[in-house]
Amino acid sequence: MHFRKPLLTALVASLCASGAAVAQSNDPATLAKIRDAAMASDWPYQRLEDMTDLVGPRLSGSPGAAAAVEQVAEAMRKLGAKVTLQPVKVPHWVRGEEKAQLVEYTGRPKNVTQNVVLTALGGSSATPAAGLTAQVIVVRSFEELKERAADVKGRIVLFDVAFDQGMADRGLAGPAYGRGSAFRTRGPAMAAELGAAAALVRSVGGADYRVVHTGVTRLDENRRIPAAAVTAEDAMLIARLSKRGPVTMKLVLTPKTLPDADSFNVIADLPGTDKADEVVIVSGHLDSWDLATGANDDATGVTASMGVLETLKKLNLQPRRTIRMVAWMNEENGGKGGATYHQANRATLEKQFAAIESDNGAAGRTFGVLAGIRPQYEKLFAPLQAALLPIGAGVLQRRDVIGAGDLHALEADGVPSFLPLVDSSKYFDYHHTPADTFDKVQPQDLKSHTAVLATLAWYLANLDQPIGRAPEQFR
Amino acid sequence: MHFRKPLLTALVASLCASGAAVAQSNDPATLAKIRDAAMASDWPYQRLEDMTDLVGPRLSGSPGAAAAVEQVAEAMRKLGAKVTLQPVKVPHWVRGEEKAQLVEYTGRPKNVTQNVVLTALGGSSATPAAGLTAQVIVVRSFEELKERAADVKGRIVLFDVAFDQGMADRGLAGPAYGRGSAFRTRGPAMAAELGAAAALVRSVGGADYRVVHTGVTRLDENRRIPAAAVTAEDAMLIARLSKRGPVTMKLVLTPKTLPDADSFNVIADLPGTDKADEVVIVSGHLDSWDLATGANDDATGVTASMGVLETLKKLNLQPRRTIRMVAWMNEENGGKGGATYHQANRATLEKQFAAIESDNGAAGRTFGVLAGIRPQYEKLFAPLQAALLPIGAGVLQRRDVIGAGDLHALEADGVPSFLPLVDSSKYFDYHHTPADTFDKVQPQDLKSHTAVLATLAWYLANLDQPIGRAPEQFR
The missing domain is CATH 3.50.30.30 (Glucose Oxidase; domain 1)
Known part of the structure; x- marks a missing residue:
């Protein structure tokens, strides 16, 4: 299997492939560096402010959704990521x-x-x-x-x-x-x-x-x-x-239902080295409901995912597998973005090594990772947990029930999926209301949220071992 | 001065005046009976439900305000109180x-x-x-x-x-x-x-x-x-x-400002015995803002005040002084109700022995009484405090700054004023918002609120000693 390379070979291969880039590794020092860089960065919070204050509500088909696509693509291009706009036909309902x-x-x-x-x-x-x-x-x-x-x-x-x-x-x-x-x-x-x-x-x-x-x-x-x-x-x-x-x-x-509208998933790749054809997705959904600026649902998921690439770029770290930031379109009222991506990649789903989505906001503490993996792979994540423990995010919990918004079709077809574990006790106070606004996100919460996503994405992208496919019951 | 009757004379006089009615007294047993009857009664809460659910918002000049006048007057007539509708000309502003x-x-x-x-x-x-x-x-x-x-x-x-x-x-x-x-x-x-x-x-x-x-x-x-x-x-x-x-x-x-409208203060008297010409007001304001049903601002104040009369009627207790329930009109945007009452009674203000208003809601515990009296009279209230202590409402705090909504003109002219002390830490979450609704009031809170008003009103109406006039600085 293509996952089973010994560590040394992988390191050598990566060094050869990346030229001047820093060696890829899941050693504790590298994980700590990523975690700490994310914890120190205001960049995702600034993107959150841009998205909610300048663009505002982003219901599929709206001018806000179109503007958000442009805003995210532009920010990712500025970082030097390889940006693709994947066309998605979306429902267009107007209040x-x-x-x-x-x-x-x-x-x-x-x-x-x-x-x-x-x-x-x-x-x-x-x-x-x-x-x-x-x-x-x-x-x-x-x-x-x-x-x-x-x-x-x-x-x-x-x-x-x-x-x-x-x-x-x-x-x-x-x-x-x-x-x-x-x-x-x-x-x-x-x-x-x-x-x-x-x-x-x-x-x-x-x-x-x-x-x-x-x-x-x-x-x-x-x-x-x-x-x-x-x-x-x-x-x-x-x-x-x-x-x-x-x-x-x-x-x-x-309300009116207008003809379906043209929109996009925003895809931004940080190319991998020796396993560049394998992909680790880190994502959130870009559309929101129309009553508010969708800060926690789900600008935090998108901007924290964007922050993963920003963190790694800043550290000049190149992963073995490609880390792919996806800002999904149309999670709220159709799920067309996730379905489109799945459709486009269904012939080569074994190359979708793992997929992360953040869609429970960051209006509370992020305390770990919910993993859609089979039991025998759980122990592989001990080094990740150790790296996240110092920021109170050392929990790894397996998930037996399918249900990660935009990843649903990928999960059902076997792609292991990961969600950040967030204290959501207040999340549904604001969810889908006019009050889901920028001020509900504490900068510190978004930092630790980003740190979890960044460390997790890196860890997955550099794992030597296979992590299998999604649990049998996801099918 | 007319207040200075010795206890015995007062008791005799009251017994003579009241015929079959129960002797008036501020003895601990009577105070406890009033307190406990109010604590056991659902009547004010039912009136609160009627006012907020059936009538709803009650901005001055609105159909709701007119309906509320009728509803309160009718409920008080049913109790056997002597009801007067005092005409008040009010501003009529429409959103x-x-x-x-x-x-x-x-x-x-x-x-x-x-x-x-x-x-x-x-x-x-x-x-x-x-x-x-x-x-x-x-x-x-x-x-x-x-x-x-x-x-x-x-x-x-x-x-x-x-x-x-x-x-x-x-x-x-x-x-x-x-x-x-x-x-x-x-x-x-x-x-x-x-x-x-x-x-x-x-x-x-x-x-x-x-x-x-x-x-x-x-x-x-x-x-x-x-x-x-x-x-x-x-x-x-x-x-x-x-x-x-x-x-x-x-x-x-x-919005529009229409010509001033005709409205009313609702006044319901429980006539006193030997001092029937002296009045103890217990009150709240009947008008509310238009965005909500004004449960805490101020249907609780009105219905708890109504509950004072209901409690005393039920116990067949007749006070020495007249206890006057007033549901003020137009506290929110004009204060015309309080001003009209003051104007009508200004020649005989010495007969307004004391005035209570509840206008801080009952969305929290009522823990005592705020008294607009001079320092030397504070000790008179020890028996009242003792009676309210078992329901956690034994605090008596003097107030040196004028400011009880509809009582303002009376206070400024020397009438001692009393407000219930309520935990208001949540009050301004709801105040003047669309969310000031019936469900925000816990039945138990309204019961203890009514118990405080009833015991206080009775106590004031039966005091043998004078309580002086409002603090000098209220003028």
């Missing part, structure tokens, strides 16, 4: 007007209506411009929806399921989000199937500041309905009023 | 469209603009319907505004002063709010005087969820300009972009 009022309910005083704060879900269709008015039916589970199927036709279904912040506080933010977001992704389609006029979900997130959390919903192309997320407060209000009697809502949502 | 974009700044990519989240301040005038476009000038103090006076003409002034949450966390929420809100109340008028096209303030509050905090601004009638609060995040964005170069904003605000 419109969005407002709602409770116009009738038991106990409503004369002339009084209650405003409901909501935001359309990506993929929502539009109401008539003048709005639609219908009774709201509140359900708390898919089972309850099915039980009340006969009541759904012509009504507005509200899935009133609270995000489990307690789980998030106990370190289970991901599973809590998985449970909550199921109602957002699948609920509206189920309501549509039963003839609902529109569907609402309670915002999926832990904050209690009347904050809307948008996100994608998966509607059947032939059965699209208006769909929106109401704030937790508004969901609770509607649920309380529903206990008093029927509640009628007037709903106005005017 | 319109509000949006803003940064349309030019250094480093702006082609076709990109940044949305700014803001909300008009009460009293703001309107921009042209199509908006106004001007350069933003960022200042951090009144001094800086004066220094840069020559740059202000035709520009949009942004006061970028952060709320000091650290002070709030240390128990100094009020002073922190005082510092921050000075820019909101006075800043726009100062900017207008220098010829500004519009004025923006950074939202005054501690939350970091891109939340707007509205509030009143005091503009010269002849020099009104559009004025709005931007979120903390947007203020920081504009400040950062301003460091790169000039920032131009397009601003649309279309």
Whole structure:
């Protein structure tokens, strides 16, 4: 197998291949140097500020997404990386007007209506411009929806399921989000199937500041309905009023789905030496939702990944394998970037040695690495863990369940995948809200996040041993 | 003086006056009974739900404010209280469209603009319907505004002063709010005087969820300009972009100031016995801002005050002095309710024995009483403190600085005033935002809040000794 070269041979080969470049090695001193250089650099934080302040929101197909492609490509060219723009055709959904009022309910005083704060879900269709008015039916589970199927036709279904912040506080933010977001992704389609006029979900997130959390919903192309997320407060209000009697809502949502747009994955290579044809991906996604500047979702992932190349360039370190920074397009509402890359490389996936993606933000401490590898390879990472321990990031945890956003197709086809482990207890307070902004990222958190990605990417790119393929159950 | 009756005479007089009613007394058993009855009652919380869920926002002049007057009056009539609607003429300001974009700044990519989240301040005038476009000038103090006076003409002034949450966390929420809100109340008028096209303030509050905090601004009638609060995040964005170069904003605000409207203070009396002509006010303000249902500002104050009468009625206790529940109108943008009451009673202010107002919400523990009395009367309250100690509310703190919202004119004319002491460290997260909603109030907090008001009101209404007039420095 092409991975099984003894260390010495590798070193000699690399020295020959790289000319004046420094020898590649996973020795502790080199790992420490990379880690410390990343910890000392403001460069990713400056790129984060550029991306969020100058470009702002970056929903697929928007001027912001196009500007972000240019901005990242330009920054990577400046570093001397080999930049490729990989064309990706993306959905182009545009938010419109969005407002709602409770116009009738038991106990409503004369002339009084209650405003409901909501935001359309990506993929929502539009109401008539003048709005639609219908009774709201509140359900708390898919089972309850099915039980009340006969009541759904012509009504507005509200899935009133609270995000489990307690789980998030106990370190289970991901599973809590998985449970909550199921109602957002699948609920509206189920309501549509039963003839609902529109569907609402309670915002999926832990904050209690009347904050809307948008996100994608998966509607059947032939059965699209208006769909929106109401704030937790508004969901609770509607649920309380529903206990008093029927509640009628007037709903106005005017989003548009335009023809698919041309966009790009930004790919920037730091070419390897003797194994240059093998690739270690380090990545984040460049698109964001439109309500905010997408600082933690996922400008941090992109700018920390960019920082990996900046760190190695600054240290004049050249890896054996090619380290490839990818800024994926369209993670949020289509996943076309990851799918396009997979499609383009599917004939030679054995050359995709490993892939890293950061998509859990850096709004908390990064404490290690989540590895989509088989058990027998875990021990290979002890030197990496030792190198990351001094910055509190020495944890290596194996992952048995597939699910790394843009890497999904690669993982399913066997590419080992790695995610940084981040304290995400606060992540879903801001995720997909208007509040996912630059100020939520502490410079120190982004530094250690970058240090983990840089040390990990380098380590993978210079490993002598094979790390096998993704766990069997990823297929 | 009419206060100086010995205890025995008072008891005899009260027994004679009250017929079948229970003897009035400040003995420990009676105080404990009142405290415990309030702690056991859900009634105020149910009124809070009615007020926030059924009526909702209650800005002066709105249908909600009118409905709230009816709702409170009806609930108090049901209790058997003597209800009076005191006419109050109130300002009638109505929010319109509000949006803003940064349309030019250094480093702006082609076709990109940044949305700014803001909300008009009460009293703001309107921009042209199509908006106004001007350069933003960022200042951090009144001094800086004066220094840069020559740059202000035709520009949009942004006061970028952060709320000091650290002070709030240390128990100094009020002073922190005082510092921050000075820019909101006075800043726009100062900017207008220098010829500004519009004025923006950074939202005054501690939350970091891109939340707007509205509030009143005091503009010269002849020099009104559009004025709005931007979120903390947007203020920081504009400040950062301003460091790169000039920032131009397009601003649309279309509020309207309509002719003054007819409204009311709701007054509900529990008549006293031998001193029925003397009054102890217990109150909150009925109006709220329009963005939320004003749960903590100030439905808690009103419903806890209502709960005082409910508690005493339930216990069949009749006070010596009349206990008067007042739901003030127009605290938020005019103070006309308090002023009207003061005007109506100014000839006989010595009969206003004491006045309580709750206007710091109940989004935290109530731990005692803030008393606007002179030092020599402090010791009179030891029995009250002893009665409140078991519910963690035994603190009595004297207040030397005037400032109890609707009581201001009464205080200035010598009426001793009392405020509940509440942990307000979170209060300004929600204050004047869309998130000041029912769910922010814990039932237990409202119970202990009501218990403090009820025990205090009763204690004041049955005191044998005089408590003097408000501190000299209140005048």
